[in-house]
Amino acid sequence: MAQASSHREAPFISGQPKVDGTDLYMFRSYEPGREGFVTILANYQPFQDPQGGPNFAMFNPDALYEINIDNTGDGVEDLTFQFRFKNTSKATALTVGGKQVKIPLINSGPISGVNPASLNVRETFTVDLVRG
Ligand SMILES: [Ca+2]
Structure with missing residues (x-):
């Protein structure tokens, strides 16, 4: 199967x-x-297309993503990689009409490098390996 x-x-x-x-x-x-x-x-x-911004696809922080591996050929998983994602907002605000307004976007400008100032939401993850 x-x-x-x-x-x-x-x-x-x-x-x-x-x-x-x-x-x-x-x-x-x-x-x-x-x-x-x-x-x-x-x-x-x-x-999802690369030009599909400004809110790009992120993983669901309420979901558990699993990859099950059967390495003995019996159809039953022996290794499970469990991924959990977390989105952390920097609450970036821009001055609009003299007021500070928080933006609902992932970024406020071009992204280059890791965790630049223009990145409003940072996505991180953990991975756990479950044996058996
Ligand atoms: Ca197996």
Whole structure:
């Protein structure tokens, strides 16, 4: 039996795009000295374009994102990677009509580097590995 993620064709998950897992990729590392490693990529929130700002797709801080790995071939997970996300607002305010007005946007200007002043909402995550 194969299980796969949806691409918005499932009615329930189409109403919750932030937790809609669209693709999962796994490949063996080809870098020298890392032959024993596997890289896993997971995509969520389908059909988001880079130019789709100013509020770009963020993960749901109320959701638990899990990637289950069966490495014994019995269809039962042996490793589970659990991701939890947190959004922290800097409460950036701009002067509008002489008043300080908090912006509802993720950023107030171009983003370059990690955590620049123009970034209003910072998204961080934790990952836990559950065995068994
Ligand atoms: Ca297993």
